[in-house]
Amino acid sequence: MYSFEPNEEQQMLVDAVGKYAANDLRPAAHEAEESRELPKKLISKGWELGLLQASIPEAYGGFGERSAVTSALAVEEMANGDLAGALAVMTPSLFATPILLAGSEEQKQAYLPKIIEGEWHPYTAALIEYAFDFDANALRTTAKLSGENYILNGEKAFVPFAKDAEAMIIYADLDGQTQGFIIPKNAAGLSIADEREKLMGINALPLYRVKLDNVTVPQSNRLGGASGHNFELILASMRIASASAAVGVARASFEYSKDYAKERDAFGMKIAQKQAIAFMLAEMATEIEAIRLLIWEAAWMLDNGKEDAFKQAYLAFTGAADMAMMVTDRGVQILGGHGYIREHPVEMYMRNGRGFAMFTGLAIV
Amino acid sequence: MTIEFETPKPIAQMNTMLQSVAENMMRSVSREFxxxxHAIPWSYVEFMHTAMKAAGGGGGLTPGDDKPKEGAEKRPPIGYQRLASQIEMLSWGDAGFYLITPGGGLGAAAVQAAGSPEQRAKFLARFNGEKPTFAAMCMTEAGAGSDTSAIRTRAVLDEATQEWxxxxxxxxxxxxxxxxxxxEQFGKGFIxxxxxxDPTAGRAGMRAFVVEAGTKGVTIAKLEHKLGIRASDxxxxxxxxxxxxxxxxxxxxxxEKTTTGFKGAMATFDATRPLVAASxxxxxxxxxxxxxxKLTxxxxxxxxxxxxxxxxxxxRDVxxxxxxxxxxxLLIIKAVWMADNRKSNALESSMSKVRAGDVTTKITQKAVEIMGPLGYSREFLLEKWFRDAKITDIFEGTGQINRLVVARQILGYSGKELR
Known part of the structure; x- marks a missing residue:
């Protein structure tokens, strides 16, 4: 059957996240972006919504079952409030979800209960590398088996909360395949840059460069244990998360510019009454809905183990990145000169919107 | 409710059947027609009439009667979803042929939407008859395209004979x-x-009339020569x-001072726009x-x-x-799913049409470009599909009219507030 309505449980979650996004994240977004700082209380409040907790089974201390569809709904809603804030709240998932999806039993028991109990702890992951041709399936960071250990070398970029992280998953190339490795805090050879990354957008999120100089971990620290894991599943889950966040940001820009257009007078009428503006808004709304459905389908395929789910996640991710750029650009255009001024959020949405083409690895469903 | 993307089994089975129809009865003679x-592919028309009658579709492409058989488990309705899939599949075969699939088409849809139960019984039974039968909708005039309120055709009641x-x-x-x-080969149709x-009443004065085939005073003045969908007259x-x-x-x-009659026509469009998009x-x-x-x-x-x-x-292009x-x-599927579940879908319906109009023209244009001389040659059907595709952005409301409908919906504007 086809069906396009979230179930009751999902709807309750969307409503709760939506409330937090509108009442907490969005009002704090501008100040956070300018000061490059997210209030700790803001993150804690988001953590208490229990998105990650609800996706982990009771056996590991959680109270639910992971569903990519449910997570996609929640990510869109949260990013609709503020992208940087949403990514911060969800950072521990970057560590926990790959373990849930691909970790060994030992790894699940060692980490999952610890991560989700009580307060938000900074657990993170490092996928992106600082290269124009960065490709998650062809990493420059390497892992080599040496006796009983893996030795990692290379450099990772845009790693959220790396400075304070209790542990992180570092993705590296192992014999031509991307594999994750669990690296504890203070591992020998692991160095984290003092300076935070300076980017075009998401400035409130603390991102760091991470260097690996012969970092040595036992085989049991390879994600999934000695035999490893299927990275495609993790990558597809990251792509769906990134795509959902793109829909959230695009929607924020659409909603803001729509409201503005209904208020702004020109030539004796509201500018929304001009077809030039109204048609832009109609196309924005259509594009957002079309890509949202593509993402839902990809997430549903992933949840149901459908053939082609990975390809569909790639298509959804690629389509969402384009859509976010198109929509956020128009958001600025509709506000005209005011759109270019930092007092309105649409310029920030546009800066965030451009990032989705490279944001793989900053969120996961 | 839930979020699900599984093609319903009856639709998947039907698609397999229709694919062979498309390959054997449509693609094979696409170029010829x-x-x-204006030549009529009789074998396709007759085959479809017989097949649809046998399938209980009332001799035409309709959402069908979705009531489950007695004692059977109650399932959610999928009539419009099935119809959208049928149309997509037949148009994959040949969009011009799809349009001449026998049945009531838009004419019957208007009777269905705006007619009384007696009128429905009287005018619609014929589509289930022995011979393939057609009906058509006559809306557009030389001076009234998208602006249907500019229609100048007049109907006056002759009090003496009680005729319009x-x-x-x-x-x-x-x-x-x-x-x-x-x-001779067709049953008696209508337009x-x-x-x-009442021309002083604007849209409130607009009505639809069933005009039977062969009515005196009515003539086919011209058959158009078109860019594409040339099998359809x-x-x-x-x-x-x-x-x-x-x-x-x-x-x-x-x-009366309301525009309900006209809204009847517009409601027809809510139902048919995603179907045209599907084509x-x-x-x-x-x-x-x-x-x-070809790339492979x-x-x-x-x-x-x-x-x-x-x-x-x-x-990147592919x-x-x-x-x-x-x-x-997926936008289309959502719009017809809403129709099946009796949810108001004016917004989704027009969105699906906007998007389909855009992407069908872009995809076919790009495909011709990438194939170079092979794309431009009549040796392959690609150049034909390029020509056929363009109609999607034009009929059942141009892309621009549908943008207007979408914009009014999302902005909460009336037709007066956003012209």
């Missing part, structure tokens, strides 16, 4: 010839003519003192599949999964086309 515009006397000229009537001309019974119909029985008016014969998607899918097949033959593989900036131009095609199809 493109080059002989209709005068005017309608253009762009899809299947107008098959619906009105009394071919539904939109006319004003597009007629100009002249009405000069055409007399129609009193009871053939759909809706109330008196003018376009069928054409676009045909073009994209052909393109990918020529040793070009599409490397899915690579970052954008590592892809070749052709890879990936974009796949994104466009699938997301446009």
């Amino acid at each position: 493109d080059e002989n515009e 006397v209709i005068n005017g000229e309608k253009i762009f009537v899809t299947s107008g010839d098959k619906s009105f001309t009394e071919y 539904v003519v939109w006319a004003s019974i 597009t007629a100009t119909i002249a009405l000069v003192d055409a007399r129609v029985p009193y009871d053939n008016i759909l809706g109330s014969p008196t003018v 376009g998607i069928g054409v676009a899918r045909a073009a994209l599949e052909f393109l990918k097949e 033959e020529n040793g070009v593989t599409i490397r899915y999964g690579l970052p954008r900036n590592k892809l070749t131009s052709i890879e 990936i974009d086309m796949e994104i466009q095609l699938r997301s446009a199809w």
Whole structure:
């Protein structure tokens, strides 16, 4: 059957996240972006919504079952409030979800209960590398088996909360395949840059460069244990998360510019009454809905183990990145000169919107 | 409720059957009927009539009667979803042929939407008859295209005979010839003519009239020569003192200050826009599949999964086309799913049409470009699909009209507030 309505449980979650996004994240977004700082209380409040907790089974201390569809709904809603804030709240998932999806039993028991109990702890992951041709399936960071250990070398970029992280998953190339490795805090050879990354957008999120100089971990620290894991599943889950966040940001820009257009007078009428503006808004709304459905389908395929789910996640991710750029650009255009001024959020949405083409690895469903 | 993307089993089974119809009865003669515009592919028409009758579809493409058999488990209705899939699949075969699939089409849809139970019984039974039968909708005039309120065709009641006397000229009537001309091989059809019974009342004065095939005073003035969908006839119909029985008016014969009659026509469009969109998607899918097949033959593989900036131009194009095609199809599925579940879908319906109009033209245009001389040659059907596709952005409301509908919905504006 086809069906396009979230179930009751999902709807309750969307409503709760939506409330937090509108009442907490969005009002704090501008100040956070300018000061490059997210209030700790803001993150804690988001953590208490229990998105990650609800996706982990009771056996590991959680109270639910992971569903990519449910997570996609929640990510869109949260990013609709503020992208940087949403990514911060969800950072521990970057560590926990790959373990849930691909970790060994030992790894699940060692980490999952610890991560989700009580307060938000900074657990993170490092996928992106600082290269124009960065490709998650062809990493420059390497892992080599040496006796009983893996030795990692290379450099990772845009790693959220790396400075304070209790542990992180570092993705590296192992014999031509991307594999994750669990690296504890203070591992020998692991160095984290003092300076935070300076980017075009998401400035409130603390991102760091991470260097690996012969970092040595036992085989049991390879994600999934000695035999490893299927990275495609993790990558597809990251792509769906990134795509959902793109829909959230695009929607924020659409909603803001729509409201503005209904208020702004020109030539004796509201500018929304001009077809030039109204048609832009109609196309924005259509594009957002079309890509949202593509993402839902990809997430549903992933949840149901459908053939082609990975390809569909790639298509959804690629389509969402384009859509976010198109929509956020128009958001600025509709506000005209005011759109270019930092007092309105649409310029920030546009800066965030451009990032989705490279944001793989900053969120996961 | 839930979020699910599983194609319902009956639809999947039907698609398999229709694919063989498309390959064997449509694709094989597509070129022939493109080059002989207005020729009628009798074998397709007769086959479809027999097949649809046997399937209980009332001799035409309709959402069907979805009531489960007695004792059977109650299932959610999928009539419009099935119809959208049928149309997509048939248009994948040939969009022009799809349009001449026998049945009531838009004419019957108008009777269904605006007619009384008696009128429905009287006018719609014929589609389940022995012979394939057609009906058509006559809305557009030379001076009234998207702006349907500018319609000048007049209907005046002759008090003495209690007949409506209709005068005017309608253009762009899809299947107008098959619906009105009394071919031996066809059952007696009808056309539904939109006319004003009170020009001072604007849209409130607009009514639809059922005009039976062969009615005196009505002539097929012209058959258009078109860019594409050439297997489908597009007629100009002249009405000069055409007399129609009193009871053939759909809706109330008196003018109130409301525009319900006209809204009836617009409600028809809510139901049919995603279906027209589905037809376009069928054409676009045909073009994209052909393109990918030819690329494979020529040793070009599409490397899915690579970052954008590592892809070749052709890879980017093909990936974009796949994104466009699938997301446009999902908008359609959502719109018809809403129709099946009796949810108001004016917004989603027009969104699906906007998107389908855009992507079918873009995909077919790009496919021709990528195939170069092979795309432009009549040796392959690709150039035909390019021509067929463009109609998706035009009929059942142009892309611009549908943008207007979407914009009014999202902004909460009336037609007056956003013209």
